[in-house]
Amino acid sequence: MFQGTGSDVGKSLIVAGLCRLYARRGLRVRPFKPQNMSNNAAATADGGEIGRAQALQARAAGVPLSVHMNPVLLKPQSEIGSQVVVQGRIVGNARARDYQAMKPQLMPAVLDSFARLSEDADLVLVEGAGSPAEVNLRAGDIANMGFARATDTPVVLIGDIDRGGVIASIVGTKAVMAEDDAALVAGYLVNRFRGDISLFDAGLAEITRHTGWRSFGVVPYLPDAGRLPAEDGLGLRSRYDAGGEEERKRIVVPVLPRIANFDDLDPLRQEAGVEVILVEAGRPLPPADLVLLPGSKATIPDLVALKAEGWDIDIRAHARRGGKVLGLCGGYQMLGRMLRDPERIESDVDAIDGLGLLDIETTMTGDKRLRPVSGVSLPDGTPFSGYEMHVGTTVGPDRRRPFARLADGNDEGAISPAGNIVGSYCHGLFSDDRQRARLLAWIGADPSALAYEAEIERVLDGLADHLAAHLDVDGLLDLSRGRG
Template identity: 65%
Template sequence: MLQGTGSSVGKSLLVAGLARALVLRGLRVRPFKPQNMSNNAAVTPGGGEIGRAQALQARAARVAPSVHMNPVLLKPQSETGAQVVVQGRVHATARAREYQAMKPSLMPFVLESFARMRAEADIVLVEGAGSASEINLRAGDIANMGFARAAGVPVVLVGDIDRGGVIASLVGTHTVVAPEDRAMIRGFIVNRMRGDLSLFADGMTGITERTGWAPLGLVPFFENARRLPAEDAEDLRDALPPRRPGKPCVAVPLLPRISNFDDLDPLAAEPGLDLRLLRPGQPVPAEAALVILPGSKATIADLAALRREGWDTDILAHRRRGGAVLGLCGGFQMLGQRIDDPEGIEGPPGAVQGLGLLEIETMLAGDKRLEAVTGESIADGVAFSGYEMHIGRTAGPDTARPVLRLTDGRLDGAASADGLVSGTYAHGLFGHDAQRAAWLARLGADAAPRNHDAEVEAVLDALAAHLEQHVDIDALLALAG
């Protein structure tokens, strides 16, 4: 089990890279994260949902994703509350303190899922959540030491040298955790080292002397990590795509509860496109050819945030200038005349006015739709593949001009009479090479001859080679028995 000294120390990436490295050694590998907190989720073949990071790790292990790889998924809907997904299905909605009381009741689900993964694999790579040193959350823990102790899994602690203070983080964790928890930790990895590795040789020795833990790796910064799907919206905000002046501009407001934002990754990698992810305080650029409203875990709250930033005014001005607008899932719902939430699914029951760019209305009610979809875009007959993950039903005059025709015969989305404003519930649209090329052609951008899936596979292979060189994988296998 890889646990971290804090959030975003690179645990997810290390598990993905180790999964691919061990698969290349001929082992059957399964990733596992007892509890994840992320609005970037993936649909499993059985129609459940798990964290996007575990889906990437499954891909690295060359197996289909399963709800048992991430039995508890928390999807924040507000500053203090989250939707609790258990083994792929919505289980409850809870505020932070309510969830703390709920955690012990979730451990049986976690251990059941872990047993399923163990039965399928030669080795299970377990990823912790947040920080192993959060002793204030230790009671009833299912994500870190609570799980490790219950399942009897040895722990390797990961620290991030790039953020500074890695010695204090690792040694401090040794100091504050209970002796019984400390005994589970067998070694440590220092991640994201830039520059001359020899400069930290004494640091590795010092950590070992103060903790008794085995030094299992000093891992250099892996630059191509940005080409893999990010799990956390903060990672998205920190790793903005390169500016490409003179290329057609696509602007995306970064909403507080943005979800499934790996929809944007294939666009960020296009050399013929200038993708701009707008942080709070940044206006929609006047030169934008397309504004994309991304998915959201809390559509009504994010619509309010969009208005607070003045992005609604910018988008309406962009539309008057003849610019195009595309809404994805929650962003699609925002484009309509009205959003009703009579059951209080996202917050207090009520209704809000949408941006009014499409003649549609959305009712947030009914079961969540979770499924993979394929089909073609109606305007040009270009194939696509992706998935749906949403609550809500949308209807109105503009749905008479759907965007997609699904293989099962359903029609999806809506478009304005002039075709400049459109929306769809399908995620993953731009990951399909032909569909992405069609969108770039509409924007007047040159589509590079790229295979997005092959690029992701190549990065995973390179990451595996990187970790083979800098992590003592044989020692990890010995720890795992």
């Protein structure tokens, strides 16, 4: 099990790289994260959902997605509360304090999923959440040492030297842990080192002197790792910037408080002909070749936030000038005339006016659609594959001009009469090189020769090679065999 001295220290990518490395050795590898908090989720073939980080790890291991890879998924809907998904299914909503009381009740599902994965695996690589140093949350813990103790799983602690203070963060984690928890920690590794690794030899010795833990290595910073999808929004703003290159086409994305499935943007940011500009609260939307409204975990509250920023005025003005607008999932719903939530599924608002750019209306319903999809965009027949992940049913005249026809024969999405406003429930469209080229041509950008899916495979292979060169990967494997 890989735990961290904090969030965003690289746990997800370390596990993904090791999934690829050990799978290439012929082992049956499965990723597992007992509890995840993220609005960046992936749909499984059986109609469930898991964190997108585990989806990337499963891809690295070369295995299909399973709800058991992430049995507890928390999807934040407010500053203090989240939707709770257990083994792929929504079980309700919980405020942060209430969830602490709920956690012990979820451990049986976590252990059940772990057992199911283990039956079909030679090696299960487990990712913790946050940090075991959060001892105020230790009671009833299912994400870190609570899980490790319940399953007698050896732990390796990851520290991030790039953020500074890595010696103190690793030694401090040991200092605050209970002795029985610390006894399960077999060692540590240091991530994102820049420069001459030998200069940190004394640092490693100091960590080992204070903790008694073994070093499994130091991982140098790998720029290519930033080309892989991020687990959550912590690094979102640092992953995109304006760039300032006038000749590039601008895709402007308002950053909504509950932005979800933002990895839809990843393929676009790798295109040389465009710059993806994420606009944070407090700033107007700049001139754009395309305004892209992303997915949202809570569409109505995010629409309220969008209007509070005055972005609705910017978007309508852009559209009046003939500017292009694309709404994905929650963003698609916002483009309509009205959003209704009679059952108060997402908020305490019964109904709210949308942006009025598409002649459609959406009603939130209790059923959530979670499924992989494929089809062709209309009218040109360009193929795509992706997934749907949403609540709500959308109807209206502009649905007679669908964005796509799915493989099951149903039409999907809507297009305005002038053709400059498009909405779709499909996520993952732009991972398909043909569909991404279609979008770029629509906004007047030249598509590159980027083969996105092949690029992800290349980076995963490179990450595995990188870890093999700098970590004691045989020693890590021995831990799982009880020989460490």
